[in-house]
Every structure is written in C-alpha cells, then in structure tokens.
Amino acid sequence: MLLPFFYMLREGGMKTSITELLTLLEAMKRGLAGQSVDDFYFLARTTLVKDESELDRFDRIFGAYFKGVEDSLADLFQEIPEEWLRRQAELNLTEEERAQIEALGGFEELMRALQERLDEQNERHEGGSKWIGTAGTSPFGAYGFNPEGVRIGQEGSRNRSAVKVWDKREYRNLDDSLELGTRNIKVALRRLRKFAREGAADQLDLDDTIDKTARNAGLLDIRMVPERHNAIKVLLCLDIGGSMDDHVRICEEMFSAARTEFKHLEYFYFHNFIYESLWKDNRRRHSEKTPTLDIAHKYGSDYKLIFVGDATMSPYEIVYAGGSVEHWNEEPGAVWIKRLLNTYPKAVWLNPEPRDRWDYTPSTKLIRELMDERMYPLTIAGLDDAIRELH
Amino acid sequence: MADKKFTGTSSYIATDDLTMAVNAAVTLQRPILIKGEPGTGKTQLAIEVARSLGKPLHEWHIKSTTKAQQGLYEYDAVARLRDSQLGDDRVHDIGNYILRGKIWEAFDSDEQPVLLIDEIDKADIEFPNDLLRELDRMEFYVYETKKLVEAKHRPIIVITSNNEKELPDAFLRRCFFHYIKFPDQDTMADIVDVHFPNLKKDLLAEALNAFYKVRDVRGLKKKPSTSELLDWIKLLLAEDIPPEVLRGDGNRNAIPPLYGALLKNEQDVHLFEQLVFLDRRTNPQ
Numbered sequence: 001m002l003l004p005f006f007y008m009l010r011e012g013g014m015k016t017s018i019t020e021l022l023t024l025l026e027a028m029k030r031g032l033a034g035q036s037v038d039d040f041y042f043l044a045r046t047t048l049v050k051d052e053s054e055l056d057r058f059d060r061i062f063g064a065y066f067k068g069v070e071d072s073l074a075d076l077f078q079e080i081p082e083e084w085l086r087r088q089a090e091l092n093l094t095e096e097e098r099a100q101i102e103a104l105g106g107f108e109e110l111m112r113a114l115q116e117r118l119d120e121q122n123e124r125h126e127g128g129s130k131w132i133g134t135a136g137t138s139p140f141g142a143y144g145f146n147p148e149g150v151r152i153g154q155e156g157s158r159n160r161s162a163v164k165v166w167d168k169r170e171y172r173n174l175d176d177s178l179e180l181g182t183r184n185i186k187v188a189l190r191r192l193r194k195f196a197r198e199g200a201a202d203q204l205d206l207d208d209t210i211d212k213t214a215r216n217a218g219l220l221d222i223r224m225v226p227e228r229h230n231a232i233k234v235l236l237c238l239d240i241g242g243s244m245d246d247h248v249r250i251c252e253e254m255f256s257a258a259r260t261e262f263k264h265l266e267y268f269y270f271h272n273f274i275y276e277s278l279w280k281d282n283r284r285r286h287s288e289k290t291p292t293l294d295i296a297h298k299y300g301s302d303y304k305l306i307f308v309g310d311a312t313m314s315p316y317e318i319v320y321a322g323g324s325v326e327h328w329n330e331e332p333g334a335v336w337i338k339r340l341l342n343t344y345p346k347a348v349w350l351n352p353e354p355r356d357r358w359d360y361t362p363s364t365k366l367i368r369e370l371m372d373e374r375m376y377p378l379t380i381a382g383l384d385d386a387i388r389e390l391h
Numbered sequence: 392m393a394d395k396k397f398t399g400t401s402s403y404i405a406t407d408d409l410t411m412a413v414n415a416a417v418t419l420q421r422p423i424l425i426k427g428e429p430g431t432g433k434t435q436l437a438i439e440v441a442r443s444l445g446k447p448l449h450e451w452h453i454k455s456t457t458k459a460q461q462g463l464y465e466y467d468a469v470a471r472l473r474d475s476q477l478g479d480d481r482v483h484d485i486g487n488y489i490l491r492g493k494i495w496e497a498f499d500s501d502e503q504p505v506l507l508i509d510e511i512d513k514a515d516i517e518f519p520n521d522l523l524r525e526l527d528r529m530e531f532y533v534y535e536t537k538k539l540v541e542a543k544h545r546p547i548i549v550i551t552s553n554n555e556k557e558l559p560d561a562f563l564r565r566c567f568f569h570y571i572k573f574p575d576q577d578t579m580a581d582i583v584d585v586h587f588p589n590l591k592k593d594l595l596a597e598a599l600n601a602f603y604k605v606r607d608v609r610g611l612k613k614k615p616s617t618s619e620l621l622d623w624i625k626l627l628l629a630e631d632i633p634p635e636v637l638r639g640d641g642n643r644n645a646i647p648p649l650y651g652a653l654l655k656n657e658q659d660v661h662l663f664e665q666l667v668f669l670d671r672r673t674n675p676q
Contacts, residue, residue: 019564027415042411050563052426052570204469220476222469 005065009048012061016048023047037066201226233264235299235344237278239309240269247352250378251308254350258306266299271326272313273333274340292336296343304390305340305347307371308378311364312353318366337370347371348386352378403432403439404574404582412569413440422526422548424563427571429553430616436571437507437549446547447500450507451493453514459521462494462508463531463540485535494525495540503544512555519562527565574617576603586621587628597637598624601647605654608663615653623652 002021009016024047027033033040041062049058201224208223215221236258238251258265268278268290277289316323318333341347349367351358355377358364368375374389376382397413399405405413413436416423425433441448451462467488474482481487491499497506511519525531529542550566552558574582576599583595602623606614615623626649627637636648647653654660 015560017564023419023421027419030418032411032415032418038407039411042408043415045408046412046415046423046567046569050424050560050566050568055570220472222472 005062008065009058009061012057014048014054014057014061015050020048020050203227231264232262233299233303234258234262234266235295235303235305236265236267237274237305237307237309238267238269239307240271243272243310243312244352247310247378250352254308254378264303266295266303268295270309272309273317273324274307274336275324275327275329275333276331276336292340296340301343301345303344305344306386306390307347307349309349309351310353311349311351311358311367311375312361313363315362315366318363318370334366334370337367341371346390347374348389349375350378350382350386351375355382397440397443400439400443402585403435404578404585405436405439406572406574406578409436409569409571412567416549416567417444417547419567420545420547422550422566424550424552424558424566424568425571426552426554426568428573428614428616430618431571431573432617433551433571434507434509437505437509437551440547440549441505444505444547446502447504448507449493449497449500449504449546450509452509453511453518455513455515457514457518459514459518459525460492462492462522463525464492464495464533465490466535489533489535494531497546498529498540498542500543500546504546506546506548508548508550510553511550512552512558516556519558523561523565526562579617579620582617583621583624587624590624590628591634594627594632594634594637595624597634598627601637602653605647605650605663608666610662611654611659612656613654613659615655619653619655623649626652 002024006016006021024044027043027047028040033043044062045055045058049055203225205223205225208225209221212221212223213219236255238255240251244251255267259267268280270278274292276293277291278295279289281288313325314323317325321330321332322328323332349371351364353361353364358368358375364375374386376386376389396410397405397417398410412423417440425436427433437450438448440446466485467490471482471485471488494506497504526548529545530539532539579599579602580595583590583599587595598620602615602620605611630649632648650663651660654663
C-alpha cells in the first residue's frame, strides 16, 4: 500500500531500503499507527529516516505525497526564505564581497530585487537577462555571468564570481546529498596509517613472553609492550572562502575525518594560494598569522603535506609578485609552494572540482605543473590515489 | 507483546514523536538510535524508559578504546596462565576465565531488560559493524567454551550518538532513529516544571527568555542546552534572584546573573561579554 510513497522517497534521494519499508509495514500491522495521521507520520519518520540531515527532505516528500500534490520533486526544493538569504550572507561574506555587492546598490537592494522578481515570476525560465533561471545574465540564477550574481539552485558551479551559492533551503546545512561521507573519507584515510608503538606498556607481548619464559626454565615471565598507535603526521592546508564556498561541506567532512583519524594533524588555512603566511583561525585571519617559513621549520619533513583547494583563480595569483587578491605579496605564490614542496617531499593537492573541469582553468594547469601532477579529485577514488602517492 | 507503553515520566518530558519512536522500538524489539545536541537528555531517556516500564537497566558506556568484543565477553588468558603456573584447580575449566560483558549480562537477564549503549560514536569506526549480528539476532557464540549465548528476552536497546562519527548504513537499517530536537519554549517550560515544580511563574518566564536570548547569540561555540538551563535555574533559586534582575531592569544588570552556568567555554563567555558591552554602548538608557 505504501509502495508509491516508498518510491517517491527514493526518487527524492533518500536511501530508504526494503528492510525499512518492511519494518514500517510490520509496525503498522502491530497497530502502532492506529490513531491518526500524526502517529503515522511519527512512525514513518522514526522507521525510514536514519539521519537528521534527511529529516527536512522526508518532511517535504511526506507533505507532498499525502496532500496529493503531484508536484515534480524539483519544485519542492526551490523555496528560499528571504530571512535565510540575508542571515547566511551576513555570516559568510568577506569584506571585499560586501564591497562588490555595493556595486548593485547594496545587499538589501539585491535581495529586494530578488524577492520582487520571485514574486513576478511564476514559471521555470532559462536564458534571458531578467528572469531568475539558469544560464542567463541576470544577477539571479545559476550558470550566469553577472559578477554581482546570486546563484540559485545550482548543483555544480561555473562562473566563480557570484556572491554566494543558494542552492537549497535552510536545512541545507544539515542536508548532505554528497557522494562522500566522512565515513568513506575516514576509511580511505585509514590507509595512511602507519603504526608505531609508544606510550605505556599495556599489551601482552606473546612472542617475547614465550621466549623469556623458556629462558626462565618454564617459570612465567610476562612481557608487556605499548599499544600500537597511528604515528603518521599530516600537515593539512585548506583553501577557504571565495570560490571554495561551494565546497565548504566536503572540506568540512574531509577535515573532520582527518582530525579524528590522525593524532599528529596540523592544519592551516589559506585563501586561493599559498603565500608568506597561513592562519589557523578564520575569524582572526588578519591578526593571527603564522609565517609559512616558521611552519616549514617547525614541522619536520616527515610530515605529509596535503593541500585542499579548488585551484581556481587568476594565474596572476600564482606567478606574479603582488598577485594575491587579499594583500601585497612580495614573492609570487609559486615560489612559496616550491619552498614547501622542497621541505615536504610527500605532498598532494586534493581538488574538490571534478577532474573533467580541470583543463578549462589555466590556474589548475599551473598548479598541477607545480605539484608535478600530484593533484587528485576529492572523491573516494581520488583520495585513494592520493594516499598511495603519500606512502 | 508490549504490555506497557512509554509515555514519559514524572521527571522526563517526552514529545509525541519521541514516544512513538520508543514504543515502536519496544514493540518490534529493535534497537533505537537517539541523536541530538549534547545535553538534550539522550542518556537520560534510557534510564527513564527502564524506570517507566519497570525494567532493569544495563549501561554500557563506550570509550574510544572500547571494542565490540568487550560487550560480549573477554577471555582472561593471562589469569589462566598465572593459575596454571600456581597449580590452581580452576585452570581446568576455561569457563572460569570468561568475563561477561554488558551485552551478555543483558541477554542473561530473567526479565526483559533495557540496555543502554551510550555514545557509540566514540568507539572505533568499525565498532557498529562488529555488533550487527548481536543486535539483529540477539545471540552470539563463545568460541572458547563453544557455547551459543542467546537472549532470554530480547532487550530494549537504546543507543546514543553525538555524531562524532558517521554510522554504517547496515547498522542504521537495523535501528529506529530519533533525533531529539532542541525543545521549543513551551516544551522547555514543561521540562523545567518537572524538575522545579515550585518555581515561580514569572521567574521561569524570565529565565527562559534570557536563556533563549543567549542561545540566539551568533557564533557561540557551544550553545547552552537543557542540562545547562536546569543547572542555571538551580543556581538562580539558590541565590534567590528576583525575576526583575533577569529582565535587565536597571541597565547595569543587562548580563544575566550567574551566566557562567550557561556558557561553558571561555571564548563564548568573552564573546558574550563583548556583545553585551556593545549593546549597552549603542542603546544607552
């Protein structure tokens, strides 16, 4: 009886399985959802949803199905509360981005215009220069090329100068329709483990015990050794802000996975490219910087160096002094990355952009050359290759 | 099967959806996985379920070093080796050196128990996978004694997670899931009422207002949760602070008193003080 609902859930991108459907049916047979729609809703939710990130999605599909609305699923995902747009923007925009917004009469203006047009426009739209839709030059919509643009409902990313990507709704920060989960990342990172014994001796060393006992004429002589720990050391440098906003989620996952997986993990942030200093705290990025040279001196060459960045920027930012978008850099970024690579022979660059787009961005090509082609996509397969390179 | 239904207790407010999730798990005898912000009463739930259904509770607290096997049993080979050296008679029965774990204890209970597996995400990433069969079939095999241990009564298993690690799909499929949302102001008033029945109405209203205002402060590392609120109210009562002070009458007291109970992080306290200071400068009275 619930088959259409079940398939609608799966179409909507939930990973509901037959086991769970059967559980739900069994629970209904046992009379758990007898009294009301509310009860049924609670029961279905506790049975079919397995992660809080899917709650919102489930709610919308449930609502759509049981109101008998035959909307296409795509429409379900398009609502954007104006309040949310504003709040997220205040949180995420950098100073320079704010300045760019001023070009269109300020953020308020941009948002009001967006709201007006959302009201005016009732149907799907593509191309053109005013309506919100895809592939146009209006400041609103996806795949567009207006520098002051706001992106709406765009999965991939094309023009890198839009103010912010508003792909989905408020629950987006809990939603995780990504192919990579932290679990997968952790499993991949595990390959990088290198065990060494250190710390308190709390495990029985069987071989040594037998050996010593035999030497002791059969009288037991118990030998203990410390437990094995992961002794790998990782230096992680993450690109943050600007074009990386699209990849925040996956980078967070990568970061949290790495953080629990490695005992010796040092991380630093950079914006677009490596220059003379990096920082640890994004809120205090201008006041608390760590000179890149200090990092190279402090952490020995046995550290594995991992860059995470989309490598998408103007080539000037890499090869020219003063090319940085944020400050005046005395020496070009290329010089700095060479210094780091000299210190850390084991290094890779992970790129969240899909591999087939790399060739279209000159800066990506440049960085690949600088890295001796050690650039890998931030997918499970790519991560696997990268880990193999680091070994 | 489920003779009694869980409906919350005199000291625990359960929302309708939570009640449904627990009752579904009890009826179908499957584990229930509880997630939610720290301090929203995940662990407390198992205790209250056991209390309200009148069943014994077995608690298994997971640490980063906990192995799945430890929940079943451990074979103390070193003790046996030592006894054999000393010529102890016990050594002939290997069963003497099998130490029961929490799951075995729960399986062996004479009435249906509640088993709490607390903070499963603290353990190694493979930990949940190692428990699949045990949770599904409620049985396991002791290799040393060649004995199959089966649950006398399938325990009600409550598993809590703080989301530090993602759990494998195969494991999730076997569980009911409930995410404890942060309670809204009405539910929160109920919760406080259960813990402090004689609290004056106006004090409670003001305390809740102040509390949600603090929670709304942007950029807090750790937002205060239910357990912090309860602690704070306890302090307010102990200090006998009048409601007017909480409302911030007389601008000097714009910071809620004893806010140290709400904010546990030095940076948060600092941020909060700065915001209040700014607020006072921009809205002088």
